[in-house]
Amino acid sequence: MPRYPEAPKSVLIRAANRDGKQSRSSAADRRAVERARIGRDDLEGTDRHGGIGVGVGVGHTEHGHPQADPTLPDLTQPDLTQPGPAQRWSTWRSVAKGQRGPEPLPDWLVTRDAAFDTELGILKTGKEADAFLIERAVPQGAGPAPDQDEPDQTEPGQAERCLLVAKRYRSLEHGQFHRGTEYNEGRRVRRTRDQRAMEDRKSAWGRAVSATQWADAEFVALRDAWSAGAPVPYPVQIDGTEVLMEFVGTEEVDEEGRTQAVAAPRLTRERPSDDLLESYWEQLTHGMSVLARLGLAHGDLSPYNILADGERLVIIDLPQVVDLAANPFSSEVLLRDCRTVCAWFTARGLDVDPDALFADLLAQAF
CATH class of the missing domain: 1.10.510.10 (Transferase(Phosphotransferase) domain 1)
Structure with a gap:
């Protein structure tokens, strides 16, 4: 299964604290929290909706990084030809046809080779698997993926995107x-x-x-x-121990104008x-x-x-x-x-x- 490189510190996860206020942590902080074995309520929040709000979208993350720090990516100049941090090429065509979802394909599903899968954060932990929020999107102006003959079928200035859930099963030893x-x-x-x-x-x-x-x-x-x-949920595809499926929830705009995905x-x-x-x-x-x-x-x-x-x-x-x-x-x-x-x-x-x-x-x- 293709792995993601280290996520940029600008990818933020929003979850509700027990007092109902919104907390913010970086992806690096989130991994530290996971290693500390925080309980399920701390990961999922205890708000009425029981879901996590995650900042989503290529170009939806914050760009306030100090340029003096060379370890941080410059997200103001995205490279549309290669996946960036926390991204991989869409795995839609890398799996066999029998490992994809049933037809007719839903019209919201992105199947373009030029799409990037961007990992946005964790949605849920379970006994045998963890669920992650994934954005599959074709960046504006991007052509086909390398070594692909697929023509660019999107209109100029438009991008295709959808939200998916990646459910990743643990090995038997860790389940x-x-x-x-x-x-x-x-x-x-x-x-x-x-x-x-x-x-x-x-x-x-x-x-x-x-x-x-x-x-x-x-x-x-x-x-x-x-x-x-x-x-x-619509089952998008399976790749080894990862099942990609439809994200069930809504997208909202927070007080800072960023798009947030809120699970049902x-x-x-x-x-x-x-x-x-x-x-x-x-x-x-x-x-x-x-x-x-x-x-x-x-x-x-x-x-x-x-x-x-x-x-x-x-x-x-x-x-x-x-x-x-x-x-x-x-x-x-x-x-x-x-x-x-x-x-x-x-x-x-x-x-x-x-x-x-x-x-x-x-x-x-x-």
Whole structure:
């Protein structure tokens, strides 16, 4: 997977403190904080929206660097022919066609070879992976990437850009997720030799294949669910242990005039009106039904794995999807999902029955 060079100190991350005020730290400071193992609330903030605001965009960062310091990049004179700090060439064409998202491609997705992927900051930490905010953009006036024959299809003075989430899975040695057996039962990989290698944890190849199985499982689940109409983020591509997907959230302008990306809040933080609560329930049960008809259960569904993007719900975190036919624990896992989400809706005044939902999903699956 292409790696980013060290991020410039001008790339800022905004997160809410516990008192609701905005704090600011440089990318270098952020890495120091990560090494100090700051907790999840400190990384994600505890504001109502539960998301991070990150300064985004080529040309959206601050340019107040002292010129006497040669270690800082001069962002006032960008080089449109080579990626800068915290950037890489777009990896869209560097992966095989089967590792890209399903068609039809959304019109917001940037697929130009001349685009840069710019890492803007961390959005979320998890038990088995971390999520980073990525801007994929074609700089204004940039031509095709080196060694590419693609013509420049953008209008003069215009640039294509989109925000993505890069979910990067840790190796098995560094992951904190210890319930893998329950989810992996009945799960097969595409090649039988890889399956045999996974069963041999002592071999280097077996460990390498095992390290990518969670990323593969999530990408395939997102691809199939999105194609079937489930409310999930669009899966852009997979490259090794990195899954690129749609960023769910909004962009706002802060007091200093900079564009900020604000991730959609988790459902657990929301207090919707009665009408919106019913709409959320209909959207959620529709998504669970789509998964059931695909023969799948989410496996870890809760208000923490559901985003409330305005009036729309988006189901996230699908690496542990369970095959309802092949996994012997599938009924137990599906019932747990039903009880967890129904408990949240019941606590907010909506009369829902987890057993009835469970029976309905099983009927649709079989």
